[in-house]
Amino acid sequence: MITNPASEQPAAVGRPPAAQAAVRVAGLRKHFGGVVALGSVELTIEQGEFFTLLGPSGSGKTTLLRLIAGFEQPDAGQIELGGRDVTRLPPYARNVNTVFQDYALFPHMTVAANIEYALRVRRMPKPQRREKAGRALDMVRLTGLGERKPSQLSGGQRQRVALARAIVNEPQVLLLDEPLGALDLKLRQEMQTELQRVQREVGITFVYVTHDQEEALSMSDRIAVLNQGHIEQVGPPMEVYERPRTEFVAGFIGISNLIERAGSQITVRPEKIRLLAGDEQPADGAVVETGQIRDVVYVGVLTRYVIALDAGGELVVARQNDEAPALAPGLRGTRVRIAWRADQAFTVTRGSEPGPGHRDPGRHHEDLSPGHDER
Secondary structure, X not given: OOOOHHHHOOOOOOOOHHHOOOEEEEEEEEEEOOEEEEEEXXXXXXXXXXXXXXOOOOOOHHHHHHHHHOOOOOOEEEEEEOOEEOOOOOHHHOOEEEEEOOOOOOOOOOHHHHHHHHHHHOOOOHHHHHHHHHHHHHHOOOOOOOOOOHHHOOHHHHHHHHHHHHHOOOOOEEXXXXXXXXXXXXXXXXXXXXHHHHHXXXXXXXXEEEOOHHHHHHHOOEEEEEEOOEEEXXXXXXXXXXXXXXXXXXXXOOOOOEEEEOOEEEEXXXXXXXXXXXXXXXXXXXXXXXXXXXXXXXXXXXXXEEEEEOOOOEEEEEEEOOOXXXXXXXXXXXXXXXXXXXXXXXXXXXXXXXXXXXXXXXXXXXXXXXXXXXX
């Protein structure tokens, strides 16, 4: 049986096992030349968590993962795995495995031989290797495919082999560096479900790197949002989405509905705003603003309305298509009222500018293509 090895790790002196985090980094800094990749990062990941490092390109998420893995050495700070200081240990001396986006399978070996490889290096007897590899194949639902070569598998199947090879070693922490990035949308969504299922079954701590907000929200127990080498916010998916603490988090996750009122920046998510019909009265205590429909974007299950507000700024309103929506040409320029509950809007801290790869918050209503989710 493949189990979480964390319970077998010796307790650090003076600390009960329950108090040991799977991963703890303190004051972690990393520079590449004059570029600050990570700046004094503090982070604790608990045992058995599915924890996601989310951010745009250049935010420092992959650098942090590589530091935990031991592929890079920090300029300052400390890394602990299960209460053990591993800051200066090489990768092979850390009880972690890494799953990469490019699979890194041996093309000349069978699927079973790929999965068994690390066990063979550890000189595990052949019968035991075969048994563990077979269980790993069953877990990732590739039963009976052990004798195939990687070239005979689909992209999703190859990624499952890479996952099986990683978990068969029963690492304390499994690091996943954008493992689904090369898959098409449908297959990526299927693999998200599979990763969650496997993580729950084995109980191993997963540290997952992605720039995909939907992926992070749908899979994670907690998310750390990174920007320019710093952590902007850590919390459960619902908290990070519903209550963003900074301008960057509000803009990076979902549609950036940011407006300035009374000297403060506030954010309210598109699905929380009601487009009032005719003489419809808003709920008691609701915030009401007037404006003009600037654009309408139909995306199947919902329609997005971009509202230019009379008080300044723009908001996007998302409305489910319970009935056939009105055609866009007939709505552009229409005067409307919108409303939201006061407790659905939050003041956000003005943060740093978005890192490389993040869209300019000044253009946050321009990218309203069907692939951009409200979440």
